[in-house]
Amino acid sequence: MKNLSLLNQIDQKRLELHRLIKQTGNLLDPVVLQKSQQLDRLIVLAYKQNDECREE
Numbered sequence: 001m002k003n004l005s006l007l008n009q010i011d012q013k014r015l016e017l018h019r020l021i022k023q024t025g026n027l028l029d030p031v032v033l034q035k036s037q038q039l040d041r042l043i044v045l046a047y048k049q050n051d052e053c054r055e056e
Contacts, residue, residue: 013035
């Protein structure tokens with residue numbers, strides 16, 4: 001269940017990132033970079049959780 005919530009968060013951040021890129025038209029905009037970093041952290045967390053599940 002925790003993983004599903006995390007996947008939903010990742011999807012939401014991805015959509016937000018796409019909207020920001022479309023609005024700004026600039027991949028180097030500080031707001032775009034911040035959103036991208038937030039998405040990166042969520043993805044890394046998902047990978048870590050997935051690895052922990054495999055070890056059990």
